[in-house]
Amino acid sequence: MEFYRPTSWREALEIRAAQPDALPITGGTDVMVELNFDRARPAALLDLTGVPEITGWSEREGQIQIGASMSYTAIIAELADRLPCLALAARTVGSPQIRNRGTAAGNLGAGSPAGDSHPPLLATGAKVHLESVRGSRELSIDQFYLGVKRTALEPDELIRSIEVPAARGPQQFAKIGTRNAMVIAVCSFAIALDAGSRTVGTGLGSAAPTPRQATDAQDFLAEALPWADRDPLAEELANRFGELVAAAAVPIDDVRGSARYRRHALAVLARRTLGWAWEEYRCA
């Protein structure tokens, strides 16, 4: 097997174009598992960890650009204030070892509906920057996921960065796992309140073939929340929100949990996270 380790972004794109069957690898926490279990046999590996342009993050006009090779550990350490939802989700990924290597871009590349980055990215309206030798394009996150482990990434493209708006209000993320650490989500939920535009973003994980937003629930909440008066959250409102979130899910029964449990748990998580976010908004 060939192993490429480009030292510039340009070089990475060229190799990608020349050899589309070279599998990109960043943290390797998905790729190496696939190789180990003989589930993938790529002709070559394209290691992106030597590319300086995609490390770290930057901020411009309230938008955070997360470089494709920025680890979860770095996201937690450096972006918890600006991107609380993504940092909360990052904290639940695997173990310290996995968080040191794993990246949000790799999570997108893998495209598993259970990936923990997806709900926060959906709830905050993130964008994915894709590039190839042909040029670059920007996709709204909800356009990126096409099916189970299928994404909009073209064979010659690489993810350069993920753009997430700095928080404009309280955000929360919660994940159900049957163990208290190192566990794949049975289901997960993210919520982001935008205090300026008085809108609500949501993201559901492990709840459908692709990560998705609960748009009806978002619209309902944007309309129904007492943004101006900052009244305590009415129980019926929280319940209705929970129902709408559960209704947005099309979960399956599998070895980790039943569809019925997933819907139930999503409703509970939606209610609870809304409650925490709203309390924070009221007290801000």
Next chain:
Amino acid sequence: MSAPANIDAPTRDGVGDSPQRPDGIGKVTGEFAYASDLWHDDMLWGATLRSPHPYARIRSIDISAALAHPGVYAVLTHEDVPGAKYYGLDHVDQPVLAIDTVRYQGEPVALVAAEHPEIARRALAKIEVSYDVLEPLTDPRKAAFDATAPALHEHGNIVRHQPVRFGKISEGQRAAEVVVRGEYQVGMQDQAFLGPEAGLAVPTEDGGIELYVATQWMHVDLRQIAPCLALPEDKVRMTLSGVGGAFGAREDLSMQVHAAMLALHTGKPIKIVYNREESFFGHVHRHPALMRYEHGAWRDGTLVYAKAEIILDGGAYTSSTMNVVANAASLGVGPYSVPHIEIDTYGVYTNNPPCGAMRGFGAVQACYGYESQMDRLAAELDMHPLEVRRINAISQGSVLANGQVVDTPAPLAEMLDRLAATPQPEPADQTDIRNLPGGAANTTHGEGVRRGIGYGVGLKNICFSEGADDYSTARVRLAAVGGEPTALVHTAAAEVGQGLVTLQGQIVRTELGIERVVIAPADTQIGDAGSTSASRQSYMTGGAVKVACEAVREMIFERAADQFGVPADELSLAGGKIVAQCAGVLAALADFLGTEPIEAVREFHHRPTQRMDPVTGQGDSHTQLALCVHRAVVDVDVELGLLKVVELAAVQDVGKVLHRNSLEGQIHGGTAQGLGLAVLEEIQVVDGLIRNPSFTDYLIPTILDMPPMRLDILENPDPHAPYGLRGAGEPPTLSSTPAIAAAIRDATGLPLTRVPIGPEDIIHSVK
């Protein structure tokens, strides 16, 4: 001759101290060589083709394409087994390679040897097996009682039915003022050791085999391997390789015969290593259990009778099911005095994965049943759960279900009192979500969380039961090396992580008053040490090392008595010197030994036991009995079904603390394994197929799931055992499971009769 080395004498790092493990640093730094690290220059890699079906007839096997694959040296099937085609731990019924039938998913069908593991895997895919798929028998109750079920083996589907008849059940039923009944289930737990099955077979010039392997009991392996290879036992030389955990899963053979067959066939060394997924198919698991219990008592809580039916699913082959049945039967009512008992325990064959030895061995399943019943009785009588247990607790002199009189200390009531007096943990600090159910996954900030408290009591037999001549052999050789008296200890006992190698050194230091001890690699060049199971190695191999040391000491004293004209019974060994009562130091041991080492080989046998009567289950079947009790405090999020075990407290009587660090590790680890069974660990089997053969979906507790423990360790010596010790590895595995289950019931008010308890069991029944 007086025992010169009083074990409380200050020999450094002797019995009772906690010296560092000789293998500790290597294991922590990753330098320790496990069996999977074995390497030989011109070795080939073996791989195993396994049945995808739980039950099927094999119509044909076509190996031609696999054999033609470049880099492949051999493709073998049952036709190539040189000797006996079947083997088995207690009963010979398992084919080395499937012959005409496969009886479980994952059963080995063919082998490949190739120059690279990758090539071996590719070749496996080219072997064409044509199967007639049959309807698998997967319901153990049907296997036990439905005569229309297909017979999976010649003698039917019941491996063993062991009744226990004690007292007169009808009298008990007449006398009972309250009766509680329950049906309970235990799912299939896996040992989940971290070092997968691995070994290296090297052909020798004399036509034999050297086998380096991670196992629990080399001599029982040898007795099964040699006939299959058609070799005399002395032509199969086994050496223990680095073992990464065992917990019972290495009692049965895995890759041993396969690697040896390939090595004999190719004339080259063969390495086989299972990966994690294959490991789930490559060893036996804990028997799932279906249990029906009925207990009758007086209103004051005194038990008058107990009735139980326990069905243990042994899966496709016998493995150790017969002995697992005996444990579940003889320990079926636990450490309680019950005047009238009727138990029927069945071990059955199905087309589910084979089940056999796992830490706790039949006693775990029964313990979950009888302890659930004790809680039910307490609730029925409106009594504290500890009070019902205290009223009925056995003590020295009590009679167990098998009629055996408990003839050593069994201070259960005192242990329960101590548990009751243990302070309760504080309410969770909710400002840190890691203290709450769900932990860092941020599922609750306190919403829906209720606390529950539960108790569990367990009774485990130590060493082999039912008349087994269970012994161990040790060689101790004392020589002067570089001016220092140095002992070499040689046994065939398997160090699987429990710390036996440390203990062997401690025993020698205590017995011979020296400091330097070298532990030789364990191999079959010395007599049998028995299995590293049944919590028996401290007792048995510890005992063998002790008696071998005593023999060496005796020889020293005889020689010294001659040489110095001092009576042997006035001599002792201390600080590397021979000391006489009045004259003081006579000689440094190193000088005394000179160039003539002193060596002794000794066997240690425990006291004899009896078989259970096949009709009444009566008989003094157990060597030693050990008690552990647990209290579990659990916070349950009743809306999501997630939970956090807040604290586990345990009281265990170990007779004598030999190495406190190791001992605490055993209690922590056993408790964690019981926690796994209570709330996480289950091999999910549907229609005979395993759905979660990976650590992604077979979840074992992490350090964030296992809470801090409070330990209270008692030392009431057993006069029959070396140093008064009591086997300690298994008892905590029994009682932590029911304690945690009881705590969840306490928090939720739900009956929760099946373990492991998952979120959905809680949610879909909480009102």
